[in-house]
Amino acid sequence: MSTNVLRTADGWWVVLGDRAVPVDTKAVTTAELLADRPAVREAAVSGEPGTPVAELVALSPVTTPCRVVAQMVNYRSHARDSGFTGDIPPAFFRKASGSVSGPGDAVVRPAHVKFLDYEIELGLVMGASLPVGTVVEERDLPSYVAGLVITNDVSAREVQLTKTQFYESKSYPTFTPTGPYLALLEPEDFAHLLDLRLKLSVNGELRQDRTLADMIVRPAQALTLLARFQTLDPGDLLLTGTPGGTALKAPPKAVEKIGALLPPAVKWKAFFKSQAKNPRYLHAGDVIRATIATPDGRIDLGEQRTPVTDAE
Secondary structure, three states: EEEEEEEEEEEEEEEEEOOEEEOOOOOOHHHHHHHOOHHOOOOHOOOOOOOEHHHHOOOOOOOOOOOOEEOOOOHHHHHHOOOOOOOOOOEEEEEHHEEOOOOOOOOEEEEOOOOOEOOOOEEEEEEEOOOOOOOOOHHHHHEEEEEEEEEOOOEHHHHHHOOOHHHOOOOOOOOEEEOOEEEOOHHHHHHHHOOOOOEEEEEOEEEEOOOOOOOOHHHHHHHHHOOOOEEEEEEEEEEEEOOOOOOOOOOHHHHHHHHHHHHHHHHHHHHHHHHHHOOOEOOOOOOOEEEEEOOOOOOOOEEEEEEEEEOO
């Protein structure tokens, strides 16, 4: 069974039901904690009464700086929403680790961003180095991946689309809410990954709801492809794509064909004029709720609840 770990300003905790037991460790970073797994195991069986989880203020269980890498268009439902047909070549992009924030911290919309979008994603937290050239088979995943976290790949869509700039559009501070729990996996837990269900709602309205079975490139293959050019180290984070249901959707084919004939400035002006009528983008006062878990609760990454605010 997986072990859920929580991080607060006071250190690391093992979550046992509705209570949490402190981990006796000098670890400050996620990588250091992963190197001290005996301390985590000891806390899990200590028998201490613990502290109510509800009284703890969770920080991101992934500490920064670290590498934050993301997969693009990696669920079939998202590919359909995005207007892709046929085979989709695997693609990756980087996010600034300064975008990582806690599971209850507000997502802050920059003043120039009108089209703020959400993307629930399963985050893989590396437990070992992945050198360039590594080939990862399914059976090898426990050797490289230590655990899982909920992440939200928040996106400034007008920056992403008009500038074709993924790094900027997804790297503003607070644009990667992470946690609350880091679920440290045992080797037998990896057989249940495809049962994980990702759910995201905004103000109580369910927007995204898919299992990992909807994935196009699964974790072992993703790590192999990434290792063609990118090294990862313990504590680094890989976001594995989002299901369909985001606010942004591709226009109908007929509209897309007409748009392709227009100068870029005219095309984007028309596109965002139509998007301004879309009520699904995020606004100040919205509350995003995200969960990832298997139906039997064997792996449960907790609940991420983040309000949306405007930059001052």
